[in-house]
Amino acid sequence: MSGSSARLTRPALRMLPDEPDQVFRLQEFRTAYPDVVVGKGEFGTWQARIPHVSGETVTIRYTLRELMDRLCELLAERHDTPGSCPSDDNPAT
Numbered sequence: 001m002s003g004s005s006a007r008l009t010r011p012a013l014r015m016l017p018d019e020p021d022q023v024f025r026l027q028e029f030r031t032a033y034p035d036v037v038v039g040k041g042e043f044g045t046w047q048a049r050i051p052h053v054s055g056e057t058v059t060i061r062y063t064l065r066e067l068m069d070r071l072c073e074l075l076a077e078r079h080d081t082p083g084s085c086p087s088d089d090n091p092a093t
Helices: 003-015 022-032 064-079
Strands: 037-040 046-052 055-061
Touching: 022 037, 022 064, 046 064, 055 064
Parallel strands: none
Antiparallel strands: 037 046, 046 055
């Protein structure tokens, strides 16, 4: 792991104590979709804003895994390219 990746990952791990497996998925997503803003919301939620020419789509979920899954669905519909989103390598059981 390079130094810059380590610096990005460690703070993210502190933000996600219950979902450490989602840190790398979020990093891959941010690389693939730099225009989509993902961050902590209010009341322990995660939120994302997807910009559009005519406005934006905002989605909120309680876990980062749920938010990432929903973002992948929305972006697949928007771009008509299913499976183009970083996958969840460790799905919840």
